[in-house]
Structures are given as C-alpha cells and as structure tokens.
Amino acid sequence: MEQRQWMIETHLRRRGIKDERVLDAMARVPRHEFVPPEWRNEAYSDHPLPIGEGQTISQPYIVALMTEALLLSAESRVLELGTGSGYQTAILCMMGAEVWTIERSPLLSASAGARLAEQGFERVHCITGDGTMGLAPQAPFDRIVATGSLPAIPKRLLRQLKPGGVFVGPIGHWAEQTLRRVTYHRARSTEENLGLCRFVPLIGAAGWSDRGSATN
Numbered sequence: 651m652e653q654r655q656w657m658i659e660t661h662l663r664r665r666g667i668k669d670e671r672v673l674d675a676m677a678r679v680p681r682h683e684f685v686p687p688e689w690r691n692e693a694y695s696d697h698p699l700p701i702g703e704g705q706t707i708s709q710p711y712i713v714a715l716m717t718e719a720l721l722l723s724a725e726s727r728v729l730e731l732g733t734g735s736g737y738q739t740a741i742l743c744m745m746g747a748e749v750w751t752i753e754r755s756p757l758l759s760a761s762a763g764a765r766l767a768e769q770g771f772e773r774v775h776c777i778t779g780d781g782t783m784g785l786a787p788q789a790p791f792d793r794i795v796a797t798g799s800l801p802a803i804p805k806r807l808l809r810q811l812k813p814g815g816v817f818v819g820p821i822g823h824w825a826e827q828t829l830r831r832v833t834y835h836r837a838r839s840t841e842e843n844l845g846l847c848r849f850v851p852l853i854g855a856a857g858w859s860d861r862g863s864a865t866n
Contacts, residue, residue, distance in 0.1 A: 653694040654681070657710050661696040667714045671722075675744035676714055681707075684737035684765065703755045705850055707735045708797065712847060717741055719818045719831050719844055720793045729788070729810065731781030731819070732797035732852055736762030739774055742795075748773040750788050752781035754853055782854030784810045791815060798852035799827045806856065808834050820849040824858065 658677050667673060682693035685707055689699045698706040708716075716738070722728070724746035730739055733753035739762065742749045753759035756778050763776035777785065782804060784794070789810035796819025803821055811817060811834040820827035829844040851858040 651677075657681075657694040657696070661709075661711050662714045665711055667711070667718055669718045671745055672714055672717045672741075675717070675741050676710065679737070679740045679744055680769075681710065681737060683769065684735040684740070701735045701758070703758050705732075705734050705755070705758060707737050708849070713738055713741060715844065716795060716797075716818050716829070717745070719829070720795060720816055722747055722793060726792040727788075728793045728795065729785055729791045730795050730797060731784075731807075733759055733762045733776060734797060736766045736776075738795070738797055740766060740769060740771055743771040743774055747793070748775075750775045750777065750785055750791075752777045752779050752785060754778070754780060780854040780856075782807075782852050782857035786810060793818075795819060796852060797849070798857075799824070799849040800852055800857050803830065803832060804856035808832065808839065818844075820847050824851060 654677055658673055682690045685693050685699050696709045696711050698709050701707050722745050726747040728742050728747045728749045730749055730751040733751040739749050739751045759776050759778040766774050784807045790812040792815050794807055794817045799820040813835055815834045817832040821830045822828055826848050829847045831842045831844055833840045853860050
C-alpha cells in the first residue's frame with residue numbers, strides 16, 4: 651500500500667490527475683497483482699510492463715488519464731476494447747461501472763477473467779473476440795475505452811454509444827498516436843485531443859492488420 655500511495659502522489663497528482671474517484675480507485679486496486687511475478691518490483695513505476703502475448707499493461711499515469719477522461723458515473727455501462735491484464739478493467743469496476751471487456755487473445759482473456767474474479771470484481775463480463783467491432787448485442791453503452799491504438803475511430807463503435815456517450819482511445823499511426831475523446835451525438839459529435847501517446851495496436855477488422863497496416 652505504501653508503494654501505491656507513492657504512485658498516487660508522485661505519478662498522478664503531480665502530473666495533474668484531479669478526479670478523487672480515480673485516485674481512490676487506483677489506490678485501492680493492487681497493480682502488482684496484474685503484472686507477471688518477475689515484474690512485480692516495477693509494478694508502481696510509471697512505465698508500461700510486458701504481460702505476455704506481445705501486450706503490455708499501460709503506465710499508471712495513462713490509465714488514470716484515460717479513466718478521468720471517460721467522465722464516469724457510478725452506474726456507467728462501459729465497453730473496453732483490449733482487456734490485457736485486466737488492470738484498467740479493475741479500475742473501471744472499482745469506480746462502480748459495469749464493464750464488458752473484449753480481448754483478442756484467449757490466454758489473456760482467461761487469465762484476466764480469473765484475476766478479476768479473485769479480486770472480487772463481479773460486474774465484469776470477459777469476452778474473447780475482435781474488440782474493434784464493438785459488442786452490438788449489449789449496446790448502447792455509456793462509455794467505450796480502447797486500450798490499444800486504432801488507425802481511426804470506427805463509426806460502428808460510435809454508433810454503439812448512447813447519445814452523449816463518450817469514447818476515449820489512442821488514434822493515429824502504428825508507432826505514435828494522440829489520445830482522443832469523442833462525445834457522441836447522432837447529428838454531430840465533438841472530438842478533443844488529449845495529447846500524444848504510444849500504445850500497442852488493436853488488431854482486428856476495424857483496426858490494424860498483424861502486418862502493421864490499417865484494415866478499415
């Protein structure tokens with residue numbers, strides 16, 4: 651817990667994270683439980699860590715920034731694209747959201763689901779599949795968050811939001827992106843640039859091919 655508090659004060663508050671609900675959630679979720687044992691001594695450092703299958707757990711600041719940008723309410727229905735280790739999922743659940751999370755890798759999806767269950771998170775639904783296509787049967791969602799990069803924001807994802815719903819995710823080139831927040835309205839959506847970032851790609855029919863080219 652001491653390391654977690656150090657993370658909160660050093661990497662989050664000092665860099666401008668102000669939402670106390672986000673800070674509280676990140677203080678309560680044990681990040682070291684979401685990284686491989688060989689990386690646990692680095693769990694509260696502010697950089698990504700490998701979790702296998704070519705994927706990473708994002709640095710704490712980016713997790714906090716994206717969570718803050720979602721503007722969650724206590725009962726938000728959230729679609730997460732890219733479960734990874736399940737850490738971002740846990741933060742969303744800790745804030746009261748019900749989360750549908752999609753992961754392309756069956757291995758990562760299964761291990762994240764088991765980890766989240768062990769941590770006592772019940773309002774989470776782990777699905778193996780192509781997150782870039784969204785999850786139309788459960789739509790509309792209040793929020794959608796992409797934890798991997800997309801070459802563009804798929805229109806089919808925005809159409810799975812409620813009017814006034816929010817999408818947050820990294821959009822741009824394979825090697826570097828900008829973090830975008832889109833507030834969806836049927837007539838005209840608004841888009842904000844939240845700064846430069848670098849994420850692993852989301853592979854899928856409306857994302858990237860495994861050769862590094864856009865598929866949509």
